[in-house]
Structures are given as C-alpha cells and as structure tokens.
Amino acid sequence: MTEQNELERLRAELDALDGTLLDTVRRRIGLGVRIARYKSRHDVPMMQPGRVGLVKDRAARYATEHGLDETFLVNLYDAIITEMCRVEDQVMRRESPTAGERR
Template sequence: MHELVNFRERIDEIDEKIVRLINERLGICKAVAKYKSENNIPMMQPDRVKEVLVKRRKLADELSLNPNLVENIYRLIVEEACILEDEIINSLLKKD
C-alpha cells in the first residue's frame, strides 16, 4: 500500500505541473490576443490550429502515446485559448 501512496503522490505532483503549464500557456495566449488586436490580425488562425494538432499528434506517436488522446486534450486547450483570445480582443475593441 505504501508504494501506491508514492505513485499517487508522484501523479499529483505531475498533475500540478500540468495545470501550471496550462496556466502559463494561456497567459501567453493573452499576450497573443493583445498583439492580434493591436495589429488587426484575426483571432482565429485555422492553419496554426492545424499545425499545433499535427505537431502534438506526431510527438505523442514518438512517445508511444495515443495520438487521439493528445489531440483531444489539445483541442480542449486550443478551444479555451480561442475563447480567451476572443474575450480579450472584444474587450480591447470596446475600449477604442
């Protein structure tokens, strides 16, 4: 049972890192939204979304992870980033 507790503690540590990295990634997306707004760049960049998904699937495959799992996770992350960027861009437009 002690070993199971150790495994769970390690998983918890990794999960905390994952959540912190997602937070860091979304923080960068906030800066991206501001940049897009200042430079009249559309929020949605379909080619970039496709590029991210293809790269992450490839990495998953290289690491012997299920590429569909990784793609699904990244679809959620990208969706949240798009929502965040859209909200920021809209709020900046209202200030003008």
C-alpha cells in the same frame, strides 16, 4: 516499504505531475492573453486555422514518436485550443477600440 506506502508515494508523484500540468496550462492561457493583445493591436484575426492545424499535427507526431494515443492527444489539444480561442476572443473584444461603444 509496504504496498500501501508504495501506492501513496506513486500517488504523491502523480499529484506533483498534475500540479506541473495545471501550472503549464495556466501559463499557456496567460500567453494566449498576451497573443490576443498583440493580435488586437496589430489587427490580426483571432482565428488562425493554419496555426491550429500545425499545433494539432505536432501533437499527433509527438504521440506517434512517444507511443501515446494520437486521438487522445489531438482531442486534448482540441480542448486546449477551444479554451485558448475563447480567452483570445474575450480579450480582443475587451481591447478593441470599439469595445467601449458596445457597453
């Protein structure tokens, strides 16, 4: 196998992993929609600081245990959590009993 073929094979492997990563993020956001609907039905506040801390701590531990940069994974989860909060807030506003009154 030539060096170029090897690079192409490695890039194809990377592209497949990226597809898995993106699908996982999409599924996580979809689950966030379901969580937001639950919170809306049961009057649970959107922001759960304890849960946010737990998720970030878990990411930091994972990084340490697997030889990854802790700051990178915590920053990645900051971005994911920010998007999840945005989506949850949007869903909860839409599903709120008073949402129709605001339109």
